[in-house]
Amino acid sequence: MAAEEVCTTQKAAELLGISVSSVQQLVEAGVIEAWKTKGGHRRIPLAAVQAYKSAPQAGTQAAQAASPQRRNDTVQVLVVEDNPMQRALYQRQFAMWGLPIAARFCENGYQALIEISRLHPHVLLADIVMEGMDGYEMIKTIFGYPELAGMNIAILSGLSPGELEERGGVPPGVVFFGKPVNFDELRGYMRACCAQQARPPA
Known part of the structure; x- marks a missing residue:
């Protein structure tokens, strides 16, 4: 996946207008897809962020x-x-x-x-x-x-x-x-x- 297609937890929080800890909770609950790099940094597909943002409330x-x-x-x-x-x-x-x-x-x-x-x-x-x-x-x-x-x-x-x-x-x-x-x-x-x-x- 290209670098421009993923984002950090911080960036996801900015895009969604919520806190970083809230994004982490969503990831841990399996609501938003994510994975960790070899260095332990979480990466989130921008498509997953947009899907969460546009999902029905x-x-x-x-x-x-x-x-x-x-x-x-x-x-x-x-x-x-x-x-x-x-x-x-x-x-x-x-x-x-x-x-x-x-x-x-x-x-x-x-x-x-x-x-x-x-x-x-x-x-x-x-x-x-x-x-x-x-x-x-x-x-x-x-x-x-x-x-x-x-x-x-x-x-x-x-x-x-x-x-x-x-x-x-x-x-x-x-x-x-x-x-x-x-x-x-x-x-x-x-x-x-x-x-x-x-x-x-x-």
Whole structure:
């Protein structure tokens, strides 16, 4: 590949208007293609940068999820995450998996509770540490509504096991994924949720 067809992490960050660390996160998550030279310097194809820049954003799936006509074969997913970079990572992973999911994104627990009452999503992926209502308080509130008992809930957090225990541990029936998220594991979980939704009711 010619030198003019690749760029550094710094240049990719400038082209995308994001930080170098954000570009590194996208590369490590496999969202943007890259490789390392023998000297250990990361190189990114300009085509990969442009593809990321022009890819559809979360609004497309958000609009699908907000549609009043819920398709029976579509799994409604609500992601509660206050970090915009992390939301972008989830969005692009979902797009690559090809699963029948429609995702909406919220920045905090208050927004999430409003969306849950309106949409009754099948899957909730929630961060814990957020401004205002944190993930634990949000999940505790959800547990107070029997009509939401069938929702699949997963916590995605960078908290250590000890910090989680200090907050009460992982609630019964809730799945935990540590950050940085292993997207292969998360994809397996989402595939299981899709398979569960596809099964006819007993």
